[in-house]
Amino acid sequence: MLVLSPVEVSEQIVQKVKDAGVVGAGGAGFPTHVKIAACPEPRRRAKVDTVIANGAECDPLLRCDQQLMAAYAPEIIEGLRLVMRASGAEKGVVALKREYTGAVGALRRATRQGENISLHLMESYYPAGDEFVLVYEVTGRLVPETGLPLDVDCIVQNVGTLFNIALAQKGIPVTHRFLTVTGAVNEPRTLNLPIGTPIGEAVAWAGGIKIPPWSARTEEDYAVVVGGPMMGWLAQGLSEAITKTTTGLIVLPRNNVVVRYLGRPLGSWVKRGRSTCDQCRDCTDLCPRYLLGHDLEPHKVMRSLNYGLTEPTAIITAAVLCCECRLCEAYACPLELSPMTYYKEIKRQLAAQGWKPVLSSVEVNVVHKRSDLTPHPMREYRRVPLERLVARLGLSEYQECTCPLDEQEYQPKRVAIPLKQHLGAPSQPVVKIGDRVQRGDLIARIPEGKIGANVHASISGRVEAVTDEHIVIVA
Numbered sequence: 001m002l003v004l005s006p007v008e009v010s011e012q013i014v015q016k017v018k019d020a021g022v023v024g025a026g027g028a029g030f031p032t033h034v035k036i037a038a039c040p041e042p043r044r045r046a047k048v049d050t051v052i053a054n055g056a057e058c059d060p061l062l063r064c065d066q067q068l069m070a071a072y073a074p075e076i077i078e079g080l081r082l083v084m085r086a087s088g089a090e091k092g093v094v095a096l097k098r099e100y101t102g103a104v105g106a107l108r109r110a111t112r113q114g115e116n117i118s119l120h121l122m123e124s125y126y127p128a129g130d131e132f133v134l135v136y137e138v139t140g141r142l143v144p145e146t147g148l149p150l151d152v153d154c155i156v157q158n159v160g161t162l163f164n165i166a167l168a169q170k171g172i173p174v175t176h177r178f179l180t181v182t183g184a185v186n187e188p189r190t191l192n193l194p195i196g197t198p199i200g201e202a203v204a205w206a207g208g209i210k211i212p213p214w215s216a217r218t219e220e221d222y223a224v225v226v227g228g229p230m231m232g233w234l235a236q237g238l239s240e241a242i243t244k245t246t247t248g249l250i251v252l253p254r255n256n257v258v259v260r261y262l263g264r265p266l267g268s269w270v271k272r273g274r275s276t277c278d279q280c281r282d283c284t285d286l287c288p289r290y291l292l293g294h295d296l297e298p299h300k301v302m303r304s305l306n307y308g309l310t311e312p313t314a315i316i317t318a319a320v321l322c323c324e325c326r327l328c329e330a331y332a333c334p335l336e337l338s339p340m341t342y343y344k345e346i347k348r349q350l351a352a353q354g355w356k357p358v359l360s361s362v363e364v365n366v367v368h369k370r371s372d373l374t375p376h377p378m379r380e381y382r383r384v385p386l387e388r389l390v391a392r393l394g395l396s397e398y399q400e401c402t403c404p405l406d407e408q409e410y411q412p413k414r415v416a417i418p419l420k421q422h423l424g425a426p427s428q429p430v431v432k433i434g435d436r437v438q439r440g441d442l443i444a445r446i447p448e449g450k451i452g453a454n455v456h457a458s459i460s461g462r463v464e465a466v467t468d469e470h471i472v473i474v475a
């Protein structure tokens with residue numbers, strides 16, 4: 001029998017993950033085969049000692065990760081074992097909230113006696129699932145400014161990604177996505193849908209928009225948030241497609257604070273900031289990255305940009321330290337202002353000028369690279385309880401819904417599968433109009449020499465269109 005070396009085993013796992021088109025399912029969509037190969041330098045790969053499964057699911061109203069952990073714990077633990085093997089890590093930790101009792105029990109049962117996999121139970125606060133926060137909570141290590149968990153010998157993988165990694169080892173590619181459809185819908189639920197399903201159909205399968213009988217509202221008075229209310233964005237239309245990274249769809253009345261904030265343009269945020277910021281510094285005092293010791297003080301960027309640039313430029317370029325958790329905007333600021341929006345725009349402009357905060361060359365970023373960090377002494381008292389965040393966002397009426405996991409096979413008649421659902425280059429189509437494809441067939445591949453992800457048919461049918469953005473399949 002052929003016996004493979006640890007390096008060959010690792011390469012085999014990584015290759016299967018690459019073939020299956022697995023990307024970070026928690027939202028960012030970083031290609032997983034790149035992440036679990038840890039680093040091109042073997043020296044760094046050998047240094048990874050801990051893989052953390054991120055099951056914190058801290059964005060309000062989302063349920064899919066906790067339900068996945070309860071229903072598919074053996075697959076998630078197997079995915080964790082595979083990443084440990086691929087990266088050479090000795091220890092695996094599943095980090096999730098204490099209150100996810102069903103998931104906690106299932107994960108404990110799925111873990112073998114004697115293996116080095118444990119659970120780390122967290123309280124319910126936001127943003128418990130931020131990678132840097134998670135690494136600190138689980139290991140006590142502080143990821144350097146503009147660094148990666150890898151810099152402190154850790155890899156963090158969302159539990160949905162681990163599920164897909166386990167399937168990839170059996171040769172099953174990513175074709176479907178578990179996502180929570182909730183808010184103002186008649187039958188909130190978590191569905192497992194083919195990638196490329198229009199969000200309008202997903203909302204219909206959750207019973208459609210729920211309009212109270214006494215209300216004069218129409219469907220036009222509702223908007224759909226793609227993702228969670230903190231990390232998501234407003235859907236441009238009901239034909240927008242579900243992707244590998246869609247964690248949820250939240251239907252909300254247009255006068256809800258989440259919809260108002262997400263829909264407000266940059267110019268309006270700046271006008272408001274100029275006229276009302278009183279430098280109370282609440283945004284800084286609650287910023288999770290500032291509390292970890294990163295040199296990020298959002299009240300100062302407001303001061304600099306609102307009243308003229310008299311501060312050192314590092315206060316502006318500190319934008320690269322912001323993780324865009326929206327806590328400053330949606331919770332901390334008493335005056336409805338958004339330092340995060342300023343930071344996002346600064347980051348956009350820095351990126352346009354070639355500033356790459358992550359994996360950058362030293363010459364580009366010499367300022368925001370501190371690793372001698374000290375967490376703020378009040379950090380543990382400044383965690384934002386999820387319940388209070390939910391109330392602030394006007395979402396309390398939706399928080400308690402049971403939102404069951406519905407595993408029926410929903411089959412849309414038509415899917416528009418995006419070629420870019422991940423960080424990196426868009427995938428290149430390998431099919432043409434008129435081709436017949438089966439569910440799971442490769443339809444677009446990673447361009448040669450680029451970082452990206454393969455894309456597979458999510459339903460069987462005929463290719464109706466191939467554009468720069470989508471491959472459309474009709475059942």
Ligand code: SF4
Nearest residue numbers: 277279280281283333
């Ligand atoms: S919390 Fe709001 S008002 Fe206070 S400093 Fe920050 S942006 Fe200004």
Ligand code: SF4
Nearest residue numbers: 287322323325326328
């Ligand atoms: S979004 Fe606001 S609170 Fe969150 S990391 Fe950025 S500055 Fe800090």
